[in-house]
Amino acid sequence: MAIEQTLAAKPQPETQAQPVAVAFAPNAxxxxxxxxxxxxxxxxxxxxxxxxxxxxxLLAQGLKMNILISLLAIGGGTVLGVLIGALELSGxxxxxxxxxxxxxxxxxxxxxxxxxxxxxxxxFEIHIGSVYLPFPDWIKATVGLALPAAAQVAEIVRxxxxxxxxxxxEASASLAFSRAQTLRWIILPQCFxxxxxxxxxxxxxxxxxxxxxxLVGVTDLLESAKNASNTVNRTDFxxxxxxxxxxxxxxxxxxxxxxxxxxxxxxxxH
Amino acid sequence: MPxxxxxxxxxxxxxxxxxxxGRNNVLKGVDLTVKRGEAVSxxxxxxxxxxxxxxxxxxxxxxxxxxxxxxxTAVHALRSESARIALRKRIGFVFQQYNLFPHLSVxxxxxxxxxxxxxxxxxxxxxxxxxxxxxxxxxxxxxxxPGELSGGQQQRVAIARALAMHPELVLFDEVTSALDxxxxxxxxxxxxxxxxxxxxxxLVTHEMRFAEEVSHEVVFTExxxxxxHGAPAALFHAPRNARTHAFINAVSx
Numbered sequence: 001m002a003i004e005q006t007l008a009a010k011p012q013p014e015t016q017a018q019p020v021a022v023a024f025a026p027n028a029x030x031x032x033x034x035x036x037x038x039x040x041x042x043x044x045x046x047x048x049x050x051x052x053x054x055x056x057x058l059l060a061q062g063l064k065m066n067i068l069i070s071l072l073a074i075g076g077g078t079v080l081g082v083l084i085g086a087l088e089l090s091g092x093x094x095x096x097x098x099x100x101x102x103x104x105x106x107x108x109x110x111x112x113x114x115x116x117x118x119x120x121x122x123x124f125e126i127h128i129g130s131v132y133l134p135f136p137d138w139i140k141a142t143v144g145l146a147l148p149a150a151a152q153v154a155e156i157v158r159x160x161x162x163x164x165x166x167x168x169x170e171a172s173a174s175l176a177f178s179r180a181q182t183l184r185w186i187i188l189p190q191c192f193x194x195x196x197x198x199x200x201x202x203x204x205x206x207x208x209x210x211x212x213x214x215l216v217g218v219t220d221l222l223e224s225a226k227n228a229s230n231t232v233n234r235t236d237f238x239x240x241x242x243x244x245x246x247x248x249x250x251x252x253x254x255x256x257x258x259x260x261x262x263x264x265x266x267x268x269x270h
Numbered sequence: 271m272p273x274x275x276x277x278x279x280x281x282x283x284x285x286x287x288x289x290x291x292g293r294n295n296v297l298k299g300v301d302l303t304v305k306r307g308e309a310v311s312x313x314x315x316x317x318x319x320x321x322x323x324x325x326x327x328x329x330x331x332x333x334x335x336x337x338x339x340x341x342x343t344a345v346h347a348l349r350s351e352s353a354r355i356a357l358r359k360r361i362g363f364v365f366q367q368y369n370l371f372p373h374l375s376v377x378x379x380x381x382x383x384x385x386x387x388x389x390x391x392x393x394x395x396x397x398x399x400x401x402x403x404x405x406x407x408x409x410x411x412x413x414x415x416p417g418e419l420s421g422g423q424q425q426r427v428a429i430a431r432a433l434a435m436h437p438e439l440v441l442f443d444e445v446t447s448a449l450d451x452x453x454x455x456x457x458x459x460x461x462x463x464x465x466x467x468x469x470x471x472x473l474v475t476h477e478m479r480f481a482e483e484v485s486h487e488v489v490f491t492e493x494x495x496x497x498x499h500g501a502p503a504a505l506f507h508a509p510r511n512a513r514t515h516a517f518i519n520a521v522s523x
Contacts, residue, residue: 171369175383176358185386190373
């Protein structure tokens with residue numbers, strides 16, 4: 001029972017992105033800081049910090065990888081997801097059914113399994129004519145994150161399109177708009193503000209999920225921290241370096257959560 | 271082609287139009303003729319199929335049976351989206367709930383269809399939009415958004431938006447029913463001007479006095495059928511049919 005509770009209390013990426021959990025995050029950080037001080041009481045904090053400082057360039061390199069993967073995954077996922085979300089609403093079942101199947105498949109797949117899948121199923125290089133394009137692991141991990149992101153974006157977009165009153169379609173049709181023109185000029189622009197908050201939420205979740213890439217050998221922030229921890233091999237440094245990882249993610253994702261909340265509030269008033 | 275005021279050619283002809291939604295027979299053999307340059311008002315109780323008739327004329331709904339002609343176009347036989355689009359370029363539609371595009375300014379609401387659909391250049395479209403806004407007495411609202419306007423103002427923008435496509439026919443679907451009483455007059459004044467300028471109009475309306483004043487012909491529908499039609503004075507003051515008589519008595523007292 002106690003173990004279950006511990007598991008349940010573990011911070012999940014999903015819950016972190018939600019406003020309530022976000023409100024508790026500073027408290028959790030404070031608690032962790034106190035624990036750290038307690039853990040370091042016997043040792044010299046200044047010394048540990050200076051070791052951490054030496055590792056900073058490597059950690060920054062790792063963080064850059066997380067941000068790169070997250071941006072490419074949300075970018076690719078958004079382009080693909082908007083397309084699939086629009087296809088889901090097609091009148092033709094031959095178009096809509098594959099789009100729905102894509103969404104159903106990738107919304108119900110564990111992220112880590114997808115990352116393992118893309119890493120070990122895709123080749124390490126792609127052969128086009130006489131050109132060999134390298135296909136490194138970090139790009140495979142990006143694809144593994146972009147596919148479920150596309151499915152999520154498709155759902156967000158489909159929901160937003162469905163929430164626009166049908167009278168807007170009727171008015172556009174009466175002005176001689178085609179369905180595609182109506183979508184492009186009338187419906188999607190109105191969806192933009194509705195999809196922005198959930199889309200940003202999704203981005204924060206993807207960013208936190210990029211640490212999964214460390215499990216397939218991508219040298220991201222978590223992997224760099226693990227390397228540093230193994231090399232230095234001191235408990236106080238291990239605590240400090242993982243706290244640093246958490247802090248970096250916190251200061252990258254928390255502003256996104258704040259902005260999302262503000263936008264939601266603003267759009268709710270409108 | 272010269273228009274002879276005494277016997278203008280018909281622009282819209284409906285012959286024996288039937289339409290049902292499931293087991294609900296909405297139109298049960300509607301015949302209607304609207305001459306070019308004339309205004310025809312359709313009156314009748316709610317649910318009598320008035321709005322459905324308008325939606326059949328611009329191809330938003332397809333009849334189960336019967337013929338609909340707009341000019342030389344057989345609307346009932348249109349199968350492709352592009353053919354319906356060609357038809358709708360010629361027909362304006364004004365809705366009860368205005369249905370302006372809330373994310374676009376008043377000016378953009380008016381120019382978007384001419385620019386995106388007809389390929390009119392933006393400067394020309396904006397100049398015409400300015401003229402139309404002056405015509406509906408909203409010249410100072412070009413930069414406003416629909417949410418900032420009163421119902422009556424929004425409806426006048428919707429009329430300007432329809433006119434921007436240079437339609438040869440405009441369908442008005444209970445355009446004053448959602449308005450505050452004090453703003454009804456400003457919308458009716460705009461429509462009155464359009465009718466006087468010779469625009470062909472079909473008006474579904476509950477404004478009996480207005481229908482009597484502006485229409486060349488009034489049509490009374492009930493239960494998906496046209497019960498009676500004729501000159502406004504005759505229909506309102508000497509209805510031949512007992513159902514027409516009962517309806518007009520009910521709404522005028």
